[in-house]
Amino acid sequence: MSIEAQIRSMLKAMSEGIYEKEHILAMTLLSAIAGESVFLLGPPGTAKSLVARRLKLAFKDGNAFEYLMSRFSTPDEIFGPVSISLLKNEDKYERVVDGFLPTATVVFLDEIWKASPSIQNALLTAINERIFQNGRNTLSLPMKALIAASNELPAEDEGLEALWDRFLVRMVSNCIQTESTFYKMIHQKPNGDITMPIDLQITDELYEIWQKEIGKVTIPDDVCGAVTAIRKRLREETTKDGNKEMDYYVSDRRWKKCFHIMQTAAFLNGRKAIDLTDIPILFHCLWNTAEVIPTIIDIVAGSLTADLDKQMEKLQKEIDQAIKKKSQSVKNEEDTRSQPEQFLLVSYFYYSIRNFPQGKCLFYKADYxxxxxxxxxxxxxxxDEQKKAWVVHAIYTGAPFDYKIKNAQNVRKIKLQKCNGGIIIDKTPYAFERMMPLSMTSTSSDGVQGLFADDSFMEQSVADTALSTLQKDIIPGLARLQTLFAGSKHLFLSDNDKKIAKKYLDGCDKHIKELEVKIKNARQLL
Structure with missing residues (x-):
């Protein structure tokens, strides 16, 4: 059985009788194999403790320790009571740890932030180094994962930052949202104890082998590029008014752990290298307060197409500069006013806009x-249904009122800007239909045709190069990304994670199509 098949079967067994928590179970299993701790934020009664009980089934001879913390909890209740006989007879201060945290495979601590400072300090050592100092003896802990839960986040200025930083994976556990799923839960008959087939369980020997193999998983450049984009956006957020620096703070230690958990995910999915389908795991690793979760999702999802977006931004600037330069040269030569006479008139008062994506479109001549x-x-x-066309009007003092606008449908405001040979609508240039072919347009004073005068060759070359880059590099790049995500059966991404990734890929696709129209229109204007 492959590792991927084994993990898939384990998750199926662990999820039996649990509704809308499959993703949390998957992420806790991933975290346990990666050796990371998990924090669950949510109200009581949302199966947080059940997740820990199910997780222990993944490990052979695994056992769980659970405890509900309070302000009055003592280290004895978590780590075991002090042995009275050893203290009395041998003058040794040691705890009886059997059945407590130091002997557990999976630990679940509810209301974690109510722990006393002495418990917190011991937990930091347990999480960081997997050891517990029991008197003069140092115990190596079998703990694979510590799962903490609360219905609130740690309060500021109470010294909880160090403990909070140790929980790499942070997830929200809510009540069942879907009505049909809710009634499945209501009608569900009580289940007996869930068991995990022995051949699926992870032994200590197998766990150690996996740790060595996980360390060999490679980190490619495109993943590093995505993380660089995330780090840049996080820095930008900290500089915005109203944002606190710590809301978007990610320590170097956490970044190291982020890459490790992505390596673990890649390994358990049967790959020898991380790829961009592992990036959405960071949705659950980078937020510090509940309020910033939407922003973190936007930052992480946006990193998937960050390289393509950067290339498109560069092309857009080059095209805008070329159009501006050409339009400015026309303005300087005072040709702008005479230029419209080259354009074809429709219904006596309109110029026809070429290649408008929504179909036939007219621009009111008097507005130019x-x-x-x-x-x-x-x-x-x-x-305008009578003309069976879209109509563009400029808004200015003294503009004639078109009575048809009053009852027109699909009316929206736009931004207009003049350019050589046409009009720019919402930053996309469009050429007007001409009365004669482009190659026969007006001639400048030195006898060179206006279209090719000065550095028009250079400007049109910019558009040609931009179109080539778009079609040869950017469009295929997005296609590869779409194929990668469409074909992925990632074990640790929820359906919602995949929908978010698809939404951002679709947004990039829309941006590419808009830019392609802009570049093609620019080629006609330059």
Whole structure:
């Protein structure tokens, strides 16, 4: 049986009779194999303790220790009572640890933030080094995972930051959301004890072998690039007004652990290298307060296409600069006013916009001289069913009122800016239909045709190069990403995680299509 098949079967057995908590179970199993601790945020009665009981089934001869903390909890209740006989007869201060945290495979501590400082200090050592100092003896702990829970996050300025930082995986455990699933839970008959087939359980020997293999999982450059994009965004968030620096703080230790848990995920999914499908695991590793969870999701999901977005941003700037330069040169030569006469008139008052994505589109001729080259001005786009076309009007003082706008549907505001040979609508340039072919357009004073005068060759080359980069590099790059996620059967990503990733890939696809239209239109204008 492959490792992937083994883990899949284990998760199926562990999830029996549990609803809408499969993802939490999967992440706790991943964390246990990676040797990391988990924090569950949620109200009482949402199966948080059940997760820990099920997790122990994954390990051969595994056992669990559970405890509900309070302000009055003592180390004796967590680590075992002091042996009175040893203290009396041999003058040794040692605890009787059997049945307590030092002998447990999986530990569950509810209301963790109510622990006393003495318990917290011992927990830090247990989590960090997997050891417990019992009198003069140092015990090596069999603990694979410590799962802590609370319905609140640690309060500020109470010295809990060090303990909070040790919980790499942080998840929200809510009540059942789907009605159909809720009634499945209601009608469910009591189950007997859930068992894990022996051939699926992880032995200590197998666990050690896996740890060595996990360390060999490679970290490719594209994953490093995504993490770099995340780190950059986190730094940007800390500088925004109203944000606290610690809300987006991730220590070097946590980053090291983040890569380790992604290596573990890749190994358990049968891969020898991390890939971008492991990045969404960081949804559950980087947030510090509940309020920043949506932002963290946006930052992590946005990193999947960060390289493509960076390339597109560069192309967009180059095209904008080329269009601005061309339009400015036309303005300087005072050709802008005479230029519209080259355009084809429709219904006596409109210029026809080429390649408008929603179909036939007309621009009101009288508005052209009221749109500027240097800055964007207000405009309106609406549907005229009589003309069976979209119509663009500029908004300015003294603009004629088109009575059709009053009852028009699909009306929206837009930004307009003049460019050579056409109009820029919401930052996308469009050429007007001309009365003659582009190659026969007006001639400048030195006898060189206007389209090719000055450095037009260079400007059009910019558009050609941009289109080539888009079609040869960016579009195939996104296609590879889409194929990677569509074909992934990642064991530790929930359906919601996959939907979020797909949403951001689809957003990148939309951006690419818009940029492609912009570049193709720019080629006609330059």
């Amino acid at each position: 001289n009221h749109v500027e080259v240097d800055k964007a001005s207000e405009g309106i786009l609406y549907r």
